[in-house]
Amino acid sequence: MVAAAIGLFQYYWFGSREKVLLIPITVLSAVALFFFLDxxxxxxxxxxxxxxxLAAGFILLYFSRRKEHAGKKTL
Structure with a gap:
């Protein structure tokens, strides 16, 4: 996983610098770091x-939904 993340990062750095490559780089790096620490x-x-x-995911969902509903008025 780390090798794929590094390869994609090199492709991003020395290539056309497409922002969409940062998503798999981040995901692969985070998963590899998770397994390493585990x-x-x-x-x-x-x-x-x-x-x-799970707690971090629920917190992110809670705060993202609060921001979505902050601009809407309920009857």
């Missing part, structure tokens, strides 16, 4: 990662 943590903390990711 391997370093003890077993008790490694099982805690999914809960942290």
């Amino acid at each position: 391997g370093l943590l003890p077993l008790q903390l490694a099982s805690f990662w999914p809960l942290v990711l």
Whole structure:
């Protein structure tokens, strides 16, 4: 995963610098970092990662929906 992310980053850096390449670069780097850190943590903390990711996802959804509904008036 890291090799693919680095290869895509090099393609972005030395190529046409298309912004759309930053999405897979970020996703691949984040997943690789997640698995790397998961391997370093003890077993008790490694099982805690999914809960942290779920909480972060719910927080992002909550705040994005609050901003969407901030401009709308309800009857």
